[in-house]
Amino acid sequence: MSSSDRQRIERVTGSRRAKLTPAPGTTAEPTPGDETTDAATDAAAASTGSSGPNDERMRRDVPPHY
DSSP states (O other), rough: GGGGSSOOEETTTTTTSOOOHHHTTTOSOOOTOOOOOHHHHHHHHHHHSSSOTTTTHHHHOOOOOO
């Protein structure tokens, strides 16, 4: 892996935080929440095969908000 294939840290003038350059092979556009990827469908298929008696209830439960 050459140094041009990595993210770089860029200083932002007047800011406390630095900024990373985009990783190689990525885009700046966010992925819509309703769009599924191959990895998400594979994980969903794997999780449905080994479900326990409380899995559906645990997915529906919402934690309390403080």
